Amino acid sequence: MIALETATGNPLINIGIFGAFVIFTLLVVIRVTRQSEKKAGAFYTGGASFSGRQNGLAITGDYLSAAAFLGVTGAIAVYGYDGLLYSVGFFIAILLALYLVAEPLRNTGKYTMADVLSFRMMQKPVRTAAALSTLTVSLVYLLAQMAGAGGLVALLLGVKDPFWQAVVIAGVGLIMMVYVLIGGMKGTTWVQMIKAVMLIAGGAAMSFWVMSGHGFNLSDLLGSAAAVHPKGDAILRPMLQYGANGWISKLSFFSLAIALVAGPSGLPHVLMRFYTVPSAREARRSAVWAIILIGVFFLFTLILGFGAAELVGVDNILAAPGKANSAAPLLALHLGGEVLMGVISGVAFATILAVVAGLTITASASFAHDFYNSVIKSGKADPAQEVKVARITAVVIGLLAIVGGILANGQNVAFLVSLAFGVAASANLPSILMTMYWKRFNTRGSVWSIYTGLASAVLLIIFSPAVVAGPLAIFPLTNPTIVSLPLAFIAGIVGTLTSKEPADALLQAEMEVRSMTGAGAEGAVAH
Amino acid sequence: MSEHTPAAIIEEPEFHLPKHHWPLPELSLVEAPHRHPDLLTFADVQRSPEYQKLRHSFTSFAFPTVIAVLVWYFLYVVLSVFAEGFMSIPVLGHLNLGMVIGLLQFPTTWFATWLYVQRADKVFDPMAAELRIKIENEVTK
Numbered sequence: 001m002i003a004l005e006t007a008t009g010n011p012l013i014n015i016g017i018f019g020a021f022v023i024f025t026l027l028v029v030i031r032v033t034r035q036s037e038k039k040a041g042a043f044y045t046g047g048a049s050f051s052g053r054q055n056g057l058a059i060t061g062d063y064l065s066a067a068a069f070l071g072v073t074g075a076i077a078v079y080g081y082d083g084l085l086y087s088v089g090f091f092i093a094i095l096l097a098l099y100l101v102a103e104p105l106r107n108t109g110k111y112t113m114a115d116v117l118s119f120r121m122m123q124k125p126v127r128t129a130a131a132l133s134t135l136t137v138s139l140v141y142l143l144a145q146m147a148g149a150g151g152l153v154a155l156l157l158g159v160k161d162p163f164w165q166a167v168v169i170a171g172v173g174l175i176m177m178v179y180v181l182i183g184g185m186k187g188t189t190w191v192q193m194i195k196a197v198m199l200i201a202g203g204a205a206m207s208f209w210v211m212s213g214h215g216f217n218l219s220d221l222l223g224s225a226a227a228v229h230p231k232g233d234a235i236l237r238p239m240l241q242y243g244a245n246g247w248i249s250k251l252s253f254f255s256l257a258i259a260l261v262a263g264p265s266g267l268p269h270v271l272m273r274f275y276t277v278p279s280a281r282e283a284r285r286s287a288v289w290a291i292i293l294i295g296v297f298f299l300f301t302l303i304l305g306f307g308a309a310e311l312v313g314v315d316n317i318l319a320a321p322g323k324a325n326s327a328a329p330l331l332a333l334h335l336g337g338e339v340l341m342g343v344i345s346g347v348a349f350a351t352i353l354a355v356v357a358g359l360t361i362t363a364s365a366s367f368a369h370d371f372y373n374s375v376i377k378s379g380k381a382d383p384a385q386e387v388k389v390a391r392i393t394a395v396v397i398g399l400l401a402i403v404g405g406i407l408a409n410g411q412n413v414a415f416l417v418s419l420a421f422g423v424a425a426s427a428n429l430p431s432i433l434m435t436m437y438w439k440r441f442n443t444r445g446s447v448w449s450i451y452t453g454l455a456s457a458v459l460l461i462i463f464s465p466a467v468v469a470g471p472l473a474i475f476p477l478t479n480p481t482i483v484s485l486p487l488a489f490i491a492g493i494v495g496t497l498t499s500k501e502p503a504d505a506l507l508q509a510e511m512e513v514r515s516m517t518g519a520g521a522e523g524a525v526a527h
Numbered sequence: 528m529s530e531h532t533p534a535a536i537i538e539e540p541e542f543h544l545p546k547h548h549w550p551l552p553e554l555s556l557v558e559a560p561h562r563h564p565d566l567l568t569f570a571d572v573q574r575s576p577e578y579q580k581l582r583h584s585f586t587s588f589a590f591p592t593v594i595a596v597l598v599w600y601f602l603y604v605v606l607s608v609f610a611e612g613f614m615s616i617p618v619l620g621h622l623n624l625g626m627v628i629g630l631l632q633f634p635t636t637w638f639a640t641w642l643y644v645q646r647a648d649k650v651f652d653p654m655a656a657e658l659r660i661k662i663e664n665e666v667t668k
Binding site: 081084085088089091092095096098099100103217218219220222223226236237238239242243250253254257261281284287288291292295298299437505506507509510512513514516517518519520 | 564566567569570572573578581582585586589592593596597600601603604605607608609611614615619620621622623625626629630632633636637639640643644647651652655656658659662663
């Protein structure tokens with residue numbers, strides 16, 4: 001068993017490997033972005049020039065955030081079954097994106113989620129609503145990632161002093177801004193791809209290592225983990241985590257399960273990935289690669305989680321600075337010593353960095369393209385000016401992320417992730433589905449659906465035990481989706497049926513035929 | 528440019544890839560891959576039986592499959608949340624029924640992915656390509 005003093009491995013090795021990753025990726029970013037990024041298409045979507053396989057790797061990178069890697073491994077180590085339950089919903093979500101969203105989105109939009117939502121509607125009201133919900137989801141998700149960075153610093157670099165933790169958070173934010181400003185979407189996509197390869201390779205190596213100790217018999221691994229776990233066989237059965245407070249926590253999890261499966265098809269930074277490929281067929285291939293890789297990775301986390309429970313021990317994990325999040329790095333330390341832990345820590349840092357960069361570019365594209373160009377300049381802004389606004393927005397968002405990350409450092413921010421998925425599932429997904437698959441859906445329906453989903457998800461989580469305590473917590477569940485998702489659908493239907501302006505039949509025909517055939521869709525930008 | 532592009536080339540899915548992905552050297556002469564048809568063309572196409580057939584074959588495959596996948600997933604969630612005893616029935620060594628159903632979600636999801644790609648490559652793509660050529664040729668008439 002590992003003594004606590006050495007629970008962080010060797011901080012110098014951790015910093016060194018992370019530094020090498022930063023330098024290597026910066027060189028790649030500079031190399032792939034030799035041409036000017038003044039064109040909006042180049043900055044937002046890398047000129048739509050990635051192949052399906054490349055983009056599939058990048059989606060995997062965006063998808064497997066630190067919460068998915070460290071969080072799920074930790075949840076499986078501590079709670080067993082319930083950690084798997086969490087990862088399955090998140091995994092199946094991409095299948096929905098493949099079936100219903102990816103190709104129509106690629107064929108009808110250009111840069112942002114709002115392109116699709118406003119395609120056949122009145123531009124200004126729908127774009128404003130879609131931009132607001134994009135910014136909300138992206139900023140909340142960003143804050144959750146940055147707050148997690150603080151805990152990771154404490155764990156991996158052995159930095160206990162809050163001031164130096166703040167310095168490291170600021171450093172992560174600054175490096176991220178450099179990626180986004182120099183590389184735009186092209187550079188960011190390359191960072192995602194490199195990180196995804198590292199993450200999967202690291203996960204595969206450690207899983208192989210753990211399984212080789214059990215003759216590649218999963219049942220044997222589960223049995224050995226349960227034998228040393230303080231909760232014993234309960235980790236092999238459901239509801240150790242989500243059944244802790246009876247019916248309320250069970251219903252909360254059921255609501256979270258809806259958000260996990262519906263949310264990712266409404267996460268703007270995942271949707272924007274489908275614009276970085278030149279055709280619907282490549283969008284399909286990206287989703288397929290992502291489904292394969294993410295599925296394999298979640299199976300790795302199952303092995304790593306139970307492996308950590310067996311080899312490191314739950315008491316040691318929970319006593320470490322990052323609590324459950326430290327399960328994966330501590331397992332690496334146990335298996336391969338300080339060097340392997342340094343690699344896994346570097347991967348974890350790279351994960352935060354890459355996801356934060358993807359979120360920043362999505363939020364700044366939405367602000368510049370949907371709000372500045374379409375709403376303020378009525379769609380007539382000069383593209384170079386629009387990209388300039390996007391770059392300034394990226395700096396502002398980067399600074400907000402740094403300040404937010406420092407303020408949220410050490411706080412329990414689990415509700416932020418819950419909120420981001422809840423808003424994505426309620427404000428974005430219903431309006432996307434109704435825009436694509438319901439002919440009569442019109443401007444009022446879209447605007448009502450987005451605002452209802454957004455407001456109900458935000459309000460329900462504020463007045464829940466996840467944020468406030470005591471009598472103020474009117475809504476008992478910690479996740480709002482079970483209520484806010486149906487509300488958004490109802491608002492969209494009621495808004496559509498009560499509106500005096502019917503849907504634009506010609507635009508609806510164009511959108512539907514384009515989404516099915518790709519005729520007239522945006523292709524790759526000629527270089 | 529586009530008027531020199533034979534229809535057979537537009538039909539190739541690789542036509543929509545950037546130059547360095549194109550396997551055929553003669554394609555590199557093409558700069559603008561898409562022509563922009565007007566709204567009435569789209570409305571005409573939407574009413575055409577060929578398009579209706581494509582739309583129907585997509586929705587009648589995609590919607591039921593998505594519903595089946597969601598039913599299978601929520602069966603796992605609901606049983607895990609509300610039928611702990613049932614999901615704890617041992618099946619294989621230390622693997623209980625819940626674990627087995629949870630692990631089965633992975634191959635079933637991959638199978639549904641394979642099913643979609645098969646259908647899209649073999650059925651939707653050829654139909655869509657035919658319509659796309661028809662629409663985009665309409666513009667140059």
